[in-house]
Amino acid sequence: MTEADAVALLAIAAMAVPTLLMRVGGFWLMNRLPPSRRLRRMLEALPGSVVAATIVPILAREGLPAAVAMAAAAVVMMVRRNDLLALFTGLAAAAAVRAAGF
Amino acid sequence: MMTSDPANFRPVLTVAGLRLGILAILPVLPGVTVFSMVVGATMAQKGLAFTHSLLMNAFVYAGFSQLVAMEAWPDALDIGALLTLALIAVTINARMLLVGASLQPWLRTLPAWQSYPLMLLNTDVGWITAMRYRQEGGNDVGFLVGGGIVLWLLWMTATTAGYWFGALIANPRAIALDLVMPVFFGTMLIPLWRGYRRAIGWVIAGAVAFAIHALFGGWWFIVVGALVGAAAEGWRE
Numbered sequence: 001m002t003e004a005d006a007v008a009l010l011a012i013a014a015m016a017v018p019t020l021l022m023r024v025g026g027f028w029l030m031n032r033l034p035p036s037r038r039l040r041r042m043l044e045a046l047p048g049s050v051v052a053a054t055i056v057p058i059l060a061r062e063g064l065p066a067a068v069a070m071a072a073a074a075v076v077m078m079v080r081r082n083d084l085l086a087l088f089t090g091l092a093a094a095a096a097v098r099a100a101g102f
Numbered sequence: 103m104m105t106s107d108p109a110n111f112r113p114v115l116t117v118a119g120l121r122l123g124i125l126a127i128l129p130v131l132p133g134v135t136v137f138s139m140v141v142g143a144t145m146a147q148k149g150l151a152f153t154h155s156l157l158m159n160a161f162v163y164a165g166f167s168q169l170v171a172m173e174a175w176p177d178a179l180d181i182g183a184l185l186t187l188a189l190i191a192v193t194i195n196a197r198m199l200l201v202g203a204s205l206q207p208w209l210r211t212l213p214a215w216q217s218y219p220l221m222l223l224n225t226d227v228g229w230i231t232a233m234r235y236r237q238e239g240g241n242d243v244g245f246l247v248g249g250g251i252v253l254w255l256l257w258m259t260a261t262t263a264g265y266w267f268g269a270l271i272a273n274p275r276a277i278a279l280d281l282v283m284p285v286f287f288g289t290m291l292i293p294l295w296r297g298y299r300r301a302i303g304w305v306i307a308g309a310v311a312f313a314i315h316a317l318f319g320g321w322w323f324i325v326v327g328a329l330v331g332a333a334a335e336g337w338r339e
Contacts (some may be wrong), residue, residue, distance in 0.1 A: 007179050008154040014184040015171055015191040016161040022195045026202030031210060038336045045303040045335030046204040046328060047233040048294050050197060053311035053327030054226075055284045060312055062281065064137040069281050075288040084129040090285040092199045094278035095223050 064102045069094035112211050113285045119244025126231035127249045131256060133282025134227065136274050138260035141165045143268020145261075152265060159261045163225075163254065167194035192322040200328055201229045208236055209243070216243075223250030226283065234293045302338070307331025 033039060059066045073090030077083065111239065125132075145155040145168075162168055171190050176183035201224050209217045220243070228249045235245050264271070274280055311327025 003179075004151075005154075007176060008151065010156070010179070010184060011171075011176055011187055012154065012158045012161065014187040015158070015164075015167065016170045018188050018191040019162050019164050019167065019195045019198070020222070022192070022198040023202060023224050024218055026199035026204075027206050027209070027217065027221050028200075028202070030203045030206035041209065041338075042332045042336035043204050043207055045332040046200055047230065047237075048291060048301065048304040049307035049328040049331035050200055050204075051287045051291055051294075051326065052219070052308035052331065053324045054197075055288050056308035056327075057315035057323055058284045060315075061283075065278065066281055066284065069278060069285050070262065073285045073289045074292060076291040081293075083286070083289055086289045087129045087133075087282065087286050090289070091278040091281060094281050094285075095276065097196075098276065098278065 065094040065097040068097050113208060113241050113243045115243045115247065117244065119240075120239070120248030121244075122235065122242065123228075123231070123245035123248030123250070124252050126235065126245070127227055127253060130227050130282060132288050133279050133286070133297050134253065134256060135260045136271065136279045137165060137282070138257050139268060139271055140274065141169055141263030142261035142264025142266075143271060144169055144172050146265045146268055148175055155261065155265055156258075159258055161192070163222075163257065164191070164198075165257070165261075166196050170194060196322070196325045197226075197328070198224055199228075200325065200332075201238025203245075204233065205229070208241075209320035212243070220246055220250070223247070224252060225250070225253055227286065228253050230287060230290045231297070234290055237294055300335070303331040305331075306334045 030039075030043070055070070059070060069090040072093040073086040076089045077086040080086070107243075111118050141159075142155065146152075146160070150158070150172075158168060167190055171187050174183060174186045174190065202221050205221070207226075209220065212220075223299065228246065231249060291304070307327045307330060309327075310330045311323040314323040314326050
């Protein structure tokens, strides 16, 4: 093993170990907290909260194409309940808005 | 809508569940493929050896944090650079803590040798499809296994293809492939919807994330926003 190998392996480990701890840590912690109604409500609200916290700053940063994509995909999803069709419509709408120069 | 509370049933694992999990991620596979190729291509551009890129992809398996890390990759042994990489991994991947936490009510009755390996397969896309499946009453762990294994195999294949043939990727922004994740994430709010009252936490999460992102930049906005929103739901009433 060369020194370059050693540096790369250390660098990979520096990322792999924390990421692994993140992947198992939330599950591990929840196994140890006493279950309560409040905690259950929090966990139930987590998926929607993670989605909202992820997409709102992206929508703000990417502007009109992202907003149009999101709106188009949401409407298709509400009407047809088909996520493939919703995603495709959203991306097509964003591509069209970008092609128009926005 | 579910008719009974599935929380009291022990999860099962069937071939039908595997199939459902794979079907659920099909819409995002083109987007995941292109994104993975971009990660592979970036590693090649930055001069990472192929074997090292394979190891990193297999064991870190967190594409966006790897992309950012390529900007801070050390040439020589440098403690500061290693700490920077660890910090990038923690800040960008901290949302995986929330992913694992939200899976706990479903998987807590499984023996640890089954539940913990499942956590290693956690991804944003696989998780959000699983949350939708769960909300609709699903209880088959095959859903997580099927989608999780297909996503990992695709990631390994597409990053490798990107490493060697990355120059072939056309402009992904022109066909809006950079928006696959946020748009797919957003559409999942519709099956997750349980009325306006239950959406107050989502609004708080989005607003807090927006404020954190605008004020401080960086990558904490997802975790902080989501935690505040979920906590608000927990403490309400």
